[in-house]
Amino acid sequence: MDIFNTLFLAGLVVVLLVVIRWKSKMRRLLLSPGPLALPLLGNLVMLNKRAPFKSFLKWSKTYGPVMTVYLGPQRVVVLVGYDAVKEALVDQADDFAGRASIPFMHRVVKGYGLVISNGDRWRQLRRFTLTTLRDFGMGRRRIEYWIQEESRHLQNSLRETKSAPFDPTFYLSRAVSNVICALVFGQRFSYEDSNLLRLFQIITAILRFGSSPWGQAYNVFPWLMEHLPGRHQTLLREVDELKAFIVEKIRTHKESMDPDNPRDFIDCFLIRLNQEKDSxxxxxxxxxxxxxVLNLFLAGTETTSTTIRYALMLLIKYTHIQEQMQKEIDTVIGTERNSLMQDRKALPFTDAVIHEVQRYLDLVPFSLPHYATHNISFRGYAIPKGTVIIPLLHSVLKDEGMWDNPWTFDPNNFLDANGNFRNNPAFIPFSAGKRSCVGESLARMELFMFIVSLLQHFTFSSPGGPDSVDPTPELSSFGNLPRMYQLIATPR
Structure with missing residues (x-):
């Protein structure tokens, strides 16, 4: 009995010493506060499963703009509101430049490419990608001509619907994708290309999976999901079709490339690869x-086309806004000539509506997660190395201190009292800092020029009228995905 008591007391002392040491460490490493987490599951059981970011916004009212939550066993620091997000991504840009490894994406690209890489790999690829895309016209007049040409193809395909209802999803995907395809592959594809339609279906499925509860489960428990049957296993096989398409394009580029006259992004990469093959x-x-190339093809197709699809949905819902945009466009540009980016300053209401569509849609509410590649000190808190960091873009685009009407679709959020366009520093749908979207300037051009050209030539409606359109997302997680709807494009 005495031996048992002695062992018990010794064990109790060890436990107390461990607790004291842990508390001492926590005092030195002051972690940000957050809701109580369960072992293994963390805070998952408390999350709003249909829109997890709403839980983060709710918790921040108790724990502040910098808080710690646990998604399964993974510690996550969530930054809420414009001030905290801007301070991290812009003012402490070097500290927050790391990218977390999103398990499903990592499974697809195995850590390669631009989006989820870190360190020297990310720096080299980002610098090369930005420079090469700009050299081929991203953000410049050359791309304007490509968008104008693609707009004409899109208009012709819409006229062929003869004012009958149709699903606009793949009509818009084909048009938008052809712009990034011109930059990356050096060519556009026919709208009748059935193989390309198959690729668009896979891209849409990837985004929908990532925003579904099944996709959330994969990213939290990848080691478990890898051994379970389900949609993710089929989708991974379908992703191989995308990769095979890209591999074939690279092969044909190798055979026809002239090193002195690169045609596109792939040619430039092949030239650089050959130059540094011995390094x-x-x-x-x-x-x-x-x-x-897969990163660029995916991002350059789905995000912009989804935003345009949502814009048309809102213009059906709010017909007076569509009419006011058309009146402004008719006055400034008319219906005969093509729009140019320089027209934007003369179209303040149209510009405001397009910005408000992006803000209200809030396409990627979590942003892509960042990662502490080293110990970070932020606002008096310690963010230990290995922590996932979520700059909650939803909380910035809906920040009540930054927007007059954050929770309603209102173009006046971007207009002053005289009807002039006014920017807002909290408008960061492409994120901010060193990890902001490399295709931001291209996306801005596409959104403006495609939407203006569509309104020049068509009036948009839906079979059930404005009240039949529901602008609330169908899925809300990694992405806010608009509901499918039937569009009627009536020539003007």
Whole structure:
């Protein structure tokens, strides 16, 4: 009995010493506060399953703009509101430049490419991608001509519907995708290309999976999901079709490339790969090329086309806004000539509506997660190395201190008292800082020029009228995905 008591007391002392040491460490490493977490599950059981970011916004009212939550066993620091997000991504940009490894994306690209890489790989690929896309016209007049040309193809395809209801999803995907395809592959594709339609279906399925509860489960418990049957197993096989398409394009580029006259992004990457083939430090190798092209193809197709689809939905819902945009466009541009980016300053209401569509849609409410590649000190709190960091873009685009009407669709959020366009620093749908979207300037051009050209030539409605359109998202997680709807495009 005495031995038992002695062992019990010794064990109790050890436990107390461990607790004291842990508390001492926590005092030195002051972690941000957050809701009480369960072992293994963390705060998952408390999350709003249909819109997890709403839970974060609710918790921030108790724990403040910098808080710690646990998604399963993974510690996550969530930054809420414009001030906290801007301070992290812009003022402490170097500290917050790390990218978390999103398990499903990592499974697809195996850590290669631009989007989820870190360190020297990310720096080399980002610098090369930005420079190369700009050299081929991103953000410049050359791209304007491509968008104008693609707008004409889109208009012709809409006329062929003869004012009958149709699902606009793949009509818009084909048009938007052809712009990024011109930059990356050096060509546009026919709207009748059935193989390309199949690829668009896969891209849409990827985004929908990532915003579904099944996709959330994969990213929290990838080690478990890998061994379970389900949609993710089929989708991973379908992603291989996307990669095979890119691999084939790279192969044909190799056969026809002239190193002195690069045609597109792939040619430039192949040239750089050949130049540095003997360097052990290079990141310009085949795996990074395939994954970076896949990154550009996915992002350059789905995000912008989804935003345009949502814009048309809102213009059906709010017919007076559509009419006011058309009146402004008719006055400034008319219906004969093509729109140019320089027209934007003369179209303040139209510009305000397009910005408000992006703000209200809030397409990627979590942003892509960041990662502490080293110990970070932020606002008096410690963010230990290995922590996932979520700059909650939803909380910035809906920040009640930054917007007059954050929870309603209101173009006046971007207009002053005289009807002039006014920007807002909290408008960061493409994120901010060193990890902001490399295609931001291209997306801005596409949104403006495609939407203006569509309104020049068509009036949009839906079979059930404005009240039949529901602008609330169908899925809300990684992305806010608009509901499907039937569109009627009536020539003007």
């Amino acid at each position: 052990p430090e290079t990141e310009f190798h085949y795996d990074n090329m395939v994954s970076t």
